[in-house]
Amino acid sequence: MFSLQHKTAVITGGGSGIGRAIATVFAQQGAEVFILDLNKSTADEAADAIIASGHKARAYAANVADQKQMKETIAAIAQEAGRIDILVNSAGISHIGRLDNTTEEDFDRVYTVNVKGVYNAMHAVIHQMKQQGGGVILNMASIASSVGLNDRFAYSMSKGAVLTMTLSVAKDYLKDNIRCNCISPARVHTSFVDNFLAKNYPGQEKEMFEKLSKTQPIGRMGKPDEVASLALYLCSDEASFVTGTDYPLDGGFIRLNS
Incomplete structure (x- = not known):
């Protein structure tokens, strides 16, 4: 079960943290993973570790906030691999602050990476997935998408947008056999x-x-590997009936923190 044999997976932010854990698990399950990260050395390190364990990985330096660069990178991967079965949007940044102490510069920076970055990656891959007859998109949202958190104004804005973009893409591409879901981790x-x-x-x-x-x-x-395990399920054929869904992975935070 949960085999990703003969599948190609693109993972943004795959050089560290949750993204790296997802890349590692996907590769272990048979996928050829393409790790995109702003830091090329970090991406190389993650890919090298996967290759050393006997699995397939490639590293690319890519800034998700740069639409031209993302289109070129995704196009190069599609040409090399022949198809892109899975896109995981894990790249993102955090920010601490309330409305009154969040500067315009901070707000724009969070929006550019966390919202526009997800849009850019999905926009770059959607034509390829339509053309090949389907695919899976998985976005990293947050419990901040659904509940109020102290001092997380801009971050909550961005992750709320990720959640609603997920629902919109899932709805619009049902007939194209493209599934889109998101995971909302707590800490x-x-x-x-x-x-x-x-x-x-x-x-x-x-x-x-x-x-x-x-x-x-x-x-x-939570542990990055626990997020990766849920990501594996949602991107596998076993989850073929799942789309347009947000999965809280929060240790009970949303429902039990009262």
Whole structure:
């Protein structure tokens, strides 16, 4: 079950964190993965690790906010691989701030990466998927798409847009056999969390990590591999009846945090 043999998967933000975990699991299940990341060395490192384990991976430097670059990159992958079966939009940035202290520059930066970046990747791949008779798009949203979070104004805006773009694409391309879903994680323990704590709470990292972990009713943060496992299901043929759906992966945050 959940085999991705003979499938081609493009993963934005695949050089680190959740994106890298997804790329690794997809490759283990037989997919040829194309890792897109703003940092080419990070993408190369992730691809090299996959290749060293006996699986197929290629790395590309790509800025999701640059539509021309994304179109050229996706076109090159489609030409090389012959088709693109799966697109995972994992590239994204975070931002901390309320409405009154979010600058226009901060707002534009979050929008450009988290909203326009997802649009650019989907826009670049949709014609190829229509032409080949189908495909799967999976977007990384957030619990911020569905509930109010303190100090996450711009980030919540962007992830709400990801959720609604997902629903729109799922609706519009039903007849083209293109499925589109999204995952909404709560806090997931990645290097971003560690760097955030080191920068904002020097000397208090352990205490703050435990505090953030306990905001999930289950009592801990998620793991990138857990997101990757759900992504594998949603992008596999076993999920062929699933489209236009948001999957909270939140340790009970949305429903049990009352």
